[in-house]
Amino acid sequence: MKNNKIFERRLELSSKFLEMGQALIKEGKEKKDYSITQSGNFIILIAGLILEENDVVEFSNLCSMFSAKKLLDGMEESNSDMTNFLKNKADSESYDDFIKRINKLRGGDKDTPK
Numbered sequence: 001m002k003n004n005k006i007f008e009r010r011l012e013l014s015s016k017f018l019e020m021g022q023a024l025i026k027e028g029k030e031k032k033d034y035s036i037t038q039s040g041n042f043i044i045l046i047a048g049l050i051l052e053e054n055d056v057v058e059f060s061n062l063c064s065m066f067s068a069k070k071l072l073d074g075m076e077e078s079n080s081d082m083t084n085f086l087k088n089k090a091d092s093e094s095y096d097d098f099i100k101r102i103n104k105l106r107g108g109d110k111d112t113p114k
Contacts, residue, residue, distance in 0.1 A: 010050050017047035 021044035028037030049055045 007051075014047045014050050017043050017050065021047060 021040040021042075024040030024043065025037050026040075028034065028040060045059075049059050
């Protein structure tokens with residue numbers, strides 16, 4: 001029973017996303033604005049993803065990884081003090097040393113990686 005209500009709600013939302021996406025695509029084409037058109041395409045993608053919970057989770061993970069990569073790429077390009085610090089630590093510290101340092105910060109056993 002509950003699953004049927006959840007699926008019905010997802011269908012309702014999917015339909016609304018499709019309508020919004022189509023409206024943005026139409027507006028983007030009329031105004032020759034590629035960003036608006038692409039935004040409509042993204043919303044239509046979400047309309048399809050929302051129907052299956054696993055698809056939403058996987059897509060969310062992909063977006064998170066993409067965002068993290070963009071952030072790290074930006075940090076690397078900026079050549080900031082923090083980026084240089086992180087690079088030096090990554091080069092000089094072993095995995096076990098890193099885990100020990102984290103455990104020490106957490107108040108755990110300093111000598112044994114968990």
